[in-house]
Amino acid sequence: MSNRTAMTVEEVTKRFRSDRPPALVGVSAVIRYGQITGLVGPDGAGKTTLLRLMAGLLPPDQGRILLEGRDVRDPAVRQELGYMPQKFGLYEELTVLENLHLYADLRGLSGRPRQATIGRLLEFSGLGPFGDRLAGRLSGGMKQKLGLACALLGNPKVLLLDEPTVGVDPVSRRGLWQMVEGLAAEGLAVVWATAYLDEAERCAEVLALQEGQLLFAGPPGELTGRMAGKTFLVSVPGDRRRALAAQLLQRPEVADATVQGNRIRVVLREAMDEGPATSREVGEGPAVWEDQSVAPTPPRFEDALILLLGGSAKERASGAFSFFPQRIAQVDYEGPWAVEAAGLTKKFGSFTAVDRVSFHVSRGEIFGLLGPNGAGKSTTFKMLCGLLPPTAGKAQVAGVDIRRAAAKARNAMGYMAQKFSLYGNLSVRQNLEFFGGVYGLRRRKLKEMAAHMAEEFQLGPFMETNAEELPLGFQQRLAMACALMHQPPVLFLDEPTSGVDPLTRREFWMRIHALAQRGSTVIVTTHFMDEAEYCDRLALMHQGRIIAEGAPDQIKASAATPSRPAPSLEDAFVELLEREAKELVEPAAR
Numbered sequence: 001m002s003n004r005t006a007m008t009v010e011e012v013t014k015r016f017r018s019d020r021p022p023a024l025v026g027v028s029a030v031i032r033y034g035q036i037t038g039l040v041g042p043d044g045a046g047k048t049t050l051l052r053l054m055a056g057l058l059p060p061d062q063g064r065i066l067l068e069g070r071d072v073r074d075p076a077v078r079q080e081l082g083y084m085p086q087k088f089g090l091y092e093e094l095t096v097l098e099n100l101h102l103y104a105d106l107r108g109l110s111g112r113p114r115q116a117t118i119g120r121l122l123e124f125s126g127l128g129p130f131g132d133r134l135a136g137r138l139s140g141g142m143k144q145k146l147g148l149a150c151a152l153l154g155n156p157k158v159l160l161l162d163e164p165t166v167g168v169d170p171v172s173r174r175g176l177w178q179m180v181e182g183l184a185a186e187g188l189a190v191v192w193a194t195a196y197l198d199e200a201e202r203c204a205e206v207l208a209l210q211e212g213q214l215l216f217a218g219p220p221g222e223l224t225g226r227m228a229g230k231t232f233l234v235s236v237p238g239d240r241r242r243a244l245a246a247q248l249l250q251r252p253e254v255a256d257a258t259v260q261g262n263r264i265r266v267v268l269r270e271a272m273d274e275g276p277a278t279s280r281e282v283g284e285g286p287a288v289w290e291d292q293s294v295a296p297t298p299p300r301f302e303d304a305l306i307l308l309l310g311g312s313a314k315e316r317a318s319g320a321f322s323f324f325p326q327r328i329a330q331v332d333y334e335g336p337w338a339v340e341a342a343g344l345t346k347k348f349g350s351f352t353a354v355d356r357v358s359f360h361v362s363r364g365e366i367f368g369l370l371g372p373n374g375a376g377k378s379t380t381f382k383m384l385c386g387l388l389p390p391t392a393g394k395a396q397v398a399g400v401d402i403r404r405a406a407a408k409a410r411n412a413m414g415y416m417a418q419k420f421s422l423y424g425n426l427s428v429r430q431n432l433e434f435f436g437g438v439y440g441l442r443r444r445k446l447k448e449m450a451a452h453m454a455e456e457f458q459l460g461p462f463m464e465t466n467a468e469e470l471p472l473g474f475q476q477r478l479a480m481a482c483a484l485m486h487q488p489p490v491l492f493l494d495e496p497t498s499g500v501d502p503l504t505r506r507e508f509w510m511r512i513h514a515l516a517q518r519g520s521t522v523i524v525t526t527h528f529m530d531e532a533e534y535c536d537r538l539a540l541m542h543q544g545r546i547i548a549e550g551a552p553d554q555i556k557a558s559a560a561t562p563s564r565p566a567p568s569l570e571d572a573f574v575e576l577l578e579r580e581a582k583e584l585v586e587p588a589a590r
Contacts, residue, residue, distance in 0.1 A: 006158055006189035007031035007054065007072075012063035014049055014212075023049040024212045026063070031158065031191055036184050038203035038220070039193040040305060042501040043473035045209040047193045048086065051160050054191065055083040067158060079107070082156035086163050086499075088147035092136030096127050096146055099135055100153070107154040121149040125179065140373040141172025148179065158189045165196060166499045169372040169527050170570050171577060177202070196528070197502055198570075201301040210309055220301045223308065227299030229271030230255075230307070234264040235293045242513045249510075255307050258506070259513065259534045261553040267303045302502060302530070309503060338363045338490055338521035339384060343393035346379050353379045355544040356393065361523060361537075363489075366516050368532050369525045370573060371541035377525045380541070381494050384523070385415045397490055411440065413490040414483035422479055424468030428459050431467055431482055439486035453481040456511075473504040480508070484515075491515065493524040497531065509534050529570040540576055547580050 009029040015022045024046045031037050031054075039047050052058045054065055056072035070077045090099055100118050104110075109117060122128040125145040130138070135146060144164055151159060161180070165173045177199065184190050192203065200206050201220050208216040208223070216223055236244055241259050248257040248266060256267040337360040346354040354376040361367040369377045382388040384395045386402045386409060395402045398412035415421075422431055432450040441449060454460050457477040462470060467478060480496060493512070497505040509531065512522055524535065532538055533552045540548040540555065548555055552569055559572035567575060 003035065004033045005030055006033045006067065008066050009050070009054070010063050010065070012050075012053060012060045012065060014046075014053060014058065015061050022061075022212050024053075024060075027209075027212075027214045028063075029207055029214065029217055031189050032204075033157075033189045034184055034187050035204035036180060036190040036192050036202075038200035038206040039191055039209070040197065040200050040206060040502075041209035041215075042309065042503045043471050044211070045501075046212040047209055048162055049212075050207075050209070051083070051085075051162050051191065051193060054158070055081055055160050057083070079154060080157045082151040082154070082159040084147050084151040084159075084161045084164055086166070088144075088150070090135045090143060090147060090150070093134065095132050095134055096122075096138070097131040099146060099150060103150040103153050109153060117153060117155070121152055124182075125149045126175075139172070141168050141175065144168055144172070144176055145179070148176065152183075156188070158191070159183065161190065161192045163193050163195055163499065165194065165199070167495070167527065169375075170529060170573050171372050173199075173527075174574065195499065195501055195505075197300070197302040197305060198530075200305075206301075208305060208308060215308055220304075223304045224299050224301050227267070227304050227307070229296070230268045231297050231299040231303050232266045232268070233260070233295050233297045234266055235295075236262065236264060242517050245513065246517065256303070256506070258509070261533050261551070261556075265297065265303075267307060269307065305502065306506070337361060337396070338365070338398060339367070339523060340396040341380065341384060341393070342396075344380065344383055344390050344395055345392040346376075346383060346388060347391045352544055354383070354390075357541070357544070357546055358393075359539050359546065359549060361521055363521055364516055364519050365537065366512065366522045366524065366535045368535035368538040369523065369541060370532055370538055372577065375541040376544040377541055378494055381492055381523070381525065385413060385492055386410055387415075411486070412488060413492060414486070414488040415492045415494075416479050416483045416496050417494055422467040422475065422482070425466055427464050427466055428454070428470070428478055429463045431478060432485060435482035436485040439488075441486060449485050449487075453485065457481045473500045476500050476504065476508070480511070489519065490521045491523070493522065495525050495527065497526065497528065505531065529568065529573060532569055540573065542577055542580050548576050 009027055012024055012027045013022055014024040027050065039050065041047055049058070053060055054072060056078040059073060065072045067077050067080060072078065072081065091102065094102065097118070100121065104114050104118065122131060125148065127142065127145060127149065130142065135143065138146065148164065165176055168176065173196070180190055180192065192199065194200055203220060205218060206216065206220045206223070207214060234244070241262070241264055245257045245259055245264050248254050248264065253269055254266060255269045258265050339361040342358050344354055344357045345352070357376070357380055369380065371377050379388065383390045384397060384402070386406045389403070397409045400409040400412065402409050423434065426434065429450060432453055433446055436446045436449055454463060457480070459474065459478060459481065462474060467475060470478065476496060483491065497508050505528065512524070513534070516522055526532055535552065537551055538549065538555055539546045548558060550558070556567055556569055556572045559567050559575040561575065564571060
């Protein structure tokens with residue numbers, strides 16, 4: 001069945017409300033057997049709507065979707081489709097096996113075919129040893145594998161996956177990707193909506209949507225090829241990276257400029273031979289550039305997509321935090337560090353979630369915490385923020401011991417939780433004013449900061465909308481705005497961009513860099529390895545301990561091997577975890 005047409009989407013339009021633009025407008029596409037088709041685009045582009053139409057769960061207003069010439073709304077045809085939505089409906093109080101049997105019931109599988117299929121899926125997903133474990137006690141990656149296994153019950157011809165790797169660490173993400181590649185190699189047609197553009201780059205074909213319209217359909221290499229002569233790396237001495245990136249973004253010919261380790265990655269709107277603007281054109285003296293080198297670098301699919309979508313992240317965040325003081329007010333620290341963890345330990349009964357973790361973060365630094373699911377990142381965050389008492393060790397923020405002066409320390413920090421701490425039944429305005437009040441803002445100052453945040457994060461049209469009704473990207477914006485209401489000198493961000501589209505992620509990081517330029521200290525956790533390159537320093541956690549620490553380029557160099565002398569940060573992440581696992585196994589074997 002390889003490369004034969006499986007599904008056709010013919011001039012499909014879908015509206016949900018007459019007073020709003022259509023969710024999809026005249027979309028046509030071909031999905032083929034034996035390959036993975038990527039689906040990308042910003043929040044609200046229409047990706048989930050298109051997948052639900054493909055799954056036969058929604059009727060189009062115009063056009064049609066066919067599987068081998070048959071309408072997907074036919075109940076018999078829907079049985080040949082596997083669909084895994086963003087929030088897959090696992091029953092966490094049921095075991096792995098009980099979930100599989102429940103979905104087998106829904107598929108009408110019984111007898112020997114049922115047992116054979118479940119056995120095959122358990123082996124395929126690696127969940128065989130965990131059949132009796134409650135789904136609620138699985139790691140994030142294992143839950144996604146179980147969700148994928150449930151979607152495969154009934155041996156579908158087409159598998160529809162709506163961002164299956166969101167919130168999953170790089171190791172688990174690679175495992176899921178390998179599983180799906182294996183399915184495609186066996187002839188299955190796969191449609192994979194993703195926020196990870198390195199995943200999209202590996203697809204045979206990509207569909208790129210924006211505001212319900214299909215902007216591109218074809219091999220990702222075809223789109224990336226349009227970027228020839230438009231991508232450059234600028235080496236920056238000292239700590240000038242963020243300032244220079246901000247200056248380059250002001251140039252009309254620059255579509256994007258992002259920190260990448262010790263360099264800046266620049267994407268131009270038009271191809272040129274020698275790279276971006278000179279120092280005098282940017283408005284700086286020659287000293288800024290005298291030790292720099294500007295060199296071409298191979299384009300990435302992400303560069304091409306950013307340009308295709310108009311580089312809109314740049315426009316949305318180009319004036320990031322213009323209302324903030326040019327320098328965040330200096331706090332009278334009692335110690336030399338903005339944040340310090342010393343022998344930080346947390347035990348839950350006999351289980352050690354965080355084991356003697358120590359690190360420090362300087363003022364104005366962006367510090368990243370990386371690690372697989374369950375490594376202890378969020379637990380470390382919660383101890384530093386005073387939300388969990390440590391079993392042992394010390395946590396200080398702005399020089400203040402969290403245990404001894406929790407209220408004083410909290411006033412110096414902003415915290416954005418991994419799972420939103422917003423009140424869903426309160427409006428955007430009410431959330432802003434509530435969190436501002438918690439941080440001590442009153443009357444005129446409270447109203448002023450709420451108005452500033454609404455303008456900065458483009459929340460104005462949603463001020464009277466309940467938080468739970470916002471699109472995911474705007475929920476993330478509101479959560480960050482709430483954490484910044486009191487202009488804290490220290491900001492904790494726990495996976496702030498999980499589940500949002502690439503443009504919104506880029507917008508968030510422009511804002512984070514703007515804050516750091518003004519003197520704020522930022523500690524962030526992330527599963528996006530390209531985001532980790534934006535940090536000044538990183539700490540990689542595994543099983544509650546820090547196993548590597550340093551600048552992104554140092555982390556990559558430490559993981560170099562003869563077969564991979566210049567690893568990516570994701571390669572380094574996986575390599576260092578594998579080394580740690582070997583070190584843990586070998587002493588036990590001896």
